[in-house]
Amino acid sequence: MANPSFSDPKRFVEFGNLANDYPNGGIIVIDHVDNLASLFPLKPMTTLVAICTDGSQDMEANGRSIRLTAGDVLVCPSNVRLSTTSQEAGFTCDVLLFSDRIIQALLRDHIDVWHHAVYVNQLNIMPLNEDGKKEFALFSALINIKLRHTLQSSPSEITQTLIRAFLLELCILLENSNGIHHEHKMSQGKLLFNKFLSLVSNSDIKRQPILYYAGQLAITPKYLTMLCLKYSDKTASDWVVQYALEDIRFYLKSTDLSIKEISAKLGFANMSHFGSYVRKHLGVSPSEYRFSKK
Numbered sequence: 001m002a003n004p005s006f007s008d009p010k011r012f013v014e015f016g017n018l019a020n021d022y023p024n025g026g027i028i029v030i031d032h033v034d035n036l037a038s039l040f041p042l043k044p045m046t047t048l049v050a051i052c053t054d055g056s057q058d059m060e061a062n063g064r065s066i067r068l069t070a071g072d073v074l075v076c077p078s079n080v081r082l083s084t085t086s087q088e089a090g091f092t093c094d095v096l097l098f099s100d101r102i103i104q105a106l107l108r109d110h111i112d113v114w115h116h117a118v119y120v121n122q123l124n125i126m127p128l129n130e131d132g133k134k135e136f137a138l139f140s141a142l143i144n145i146k147l148r149h150t151l152q153s154s155p156s157e158i159t160q161t162l163i164r165a166f167l168l169e170l171c172i173l174l175e176n177s178n179g180i181h182h183e184h185k186m187s188q189g190k191l192l193f194n195k196f197l198s199l200v201s202n203s204d205i206k207r208q209p210i211l212y213y214a215g216q217l218a219i220t221p222k223y224l225t226m227l228c229l230k231y232s233d234k235t236a237s238d239w240v241v242q243y244a245l246e247d248i249r250f251y252l253k254s255t256d257l258s259i260k261e262i263s264a265k266l267g268f269a270n271m272s273h274f275g276s277y278v279r280k281h282l283g284v285s286p287s288e289y290r291f292s293k294k
Contacts, residue, residue: 026102027163029144030095035084036068042078044233045100047118049170050074051136055091059084061123068093068125071133073173075117075124079233094140098167104246106164110171115197117174119232126177139166192217193227196236200243205267207244207277210236245281252290259286 033039036050036057056069059082068074074093076082107114117124128136143166146159199213200206213236214221225236232239244266251262263274263286278286 026099027143027147028095028097029140029147030097031140031144032092033095034092035087036074036093036095037082037084039095039097040081040083042076042097044078046078047098047100047103048074048076048078049096049098050076050093051095051140052091052093053137055088057084057087057091057093064123066123066125071128073124073126073128073136073170075126075170075174077118077232079231080123094137096140096143096166100242101246102163103167104242105249106160107167107171108246108250110168111201112198113171113175114167115201116194117171119193119197124174124177126173128173132173135169139169189227190231192219192224193231196224196228197239200239204265206240206247207267208240210240213240241281248278248282248286249289252286259290262286 030039032053033050037059039048042048050068050073052068052070052072052074054070056067058065058067060066061076061080061082065085103114104111139162142162143159146162195217196213199216210221210224214224217224221236228234228236228239234242247266248262251257251265252259255262257265259274260271263271266274268274268277275285278284278289282289284292
């Protein structure tokens with residue numbers, strides 16, 4: 001299969017108030033991919049989910065040999081590159097590509113599970129039972145249909161809820177699979193990176209200096225950023241900004257708190273500082289963002 005065109009407007013969707021990392025949307029659905037490695041390298045800040053529907057494909061993932069067979073689900077972040085070594089005739093899989101922004105927005109309460117599996121474990125292949133195969137096939141088909149029907153207008157809550165349900169099912173699968181390792185089995189670097197993500201995601205005020213988070217982990221800021229780049233292709237500062245912006249979007253779009261109250265709640269010194277931060281990262285003022293369709 002030739003590489004899909006990421007500029008094809010039929011492949012994208014934009015969720016009203018959810019920003020995205022792709023030119024036109026935060027999720028791409030591709031049916032019947034016959035060479036999974038043809039999609040690599042992925043765009044930065046993207047996670048690939050592949051549902052193998054037939055056959056098998058042998059691949060290398062950053063030097064590690066893996067096999068994807070019918071009934072398996074593969075979850076792979078952008079910093080892992082797949083290359084094909086061999087495949088069975090008739091191999092096909094359905095692929096969903098999610099931007100980090102979409103995942104962060106839809107998995108707020110479960111993001112620790114996702115980050116642990118995707119960024120710490122790096123690669124997850126999970127077999128499905130017969131019910132699971134039917135369920136994930138239906139999810140993929142329904143999401144594809146809903147996205148195609150909502151391209152020219154703001155997607156309905158049904159579409160957003162459907163995608164969130166799919167991601168939650170994946171989280172349950174990841175949590176229950178052997179892909180999630182106990183802490184005592186992790187390398188020291190992975191353990192520290194995992195603790196950093198947990199620190200940021202569980203902090204009420206996420207926009208803290210990297211020195212603060214490094215201090216909590218008893219390491220240097222330079223070493224923390226090195227670990228982040230190794231396991232996620234993002235710096236420690238990138239992670240802090242991503243989490244902070246998601247809180248800002250959530251409180252502006254999903255609560256009735258005043259802008260002054262949101263500013264104080266998120267640890268900004270004053271509304272002026274808050275406004276400058278929002279303009280820098282979102283391109284508009286807090287009030288403009290609150291009432292926009294983004």
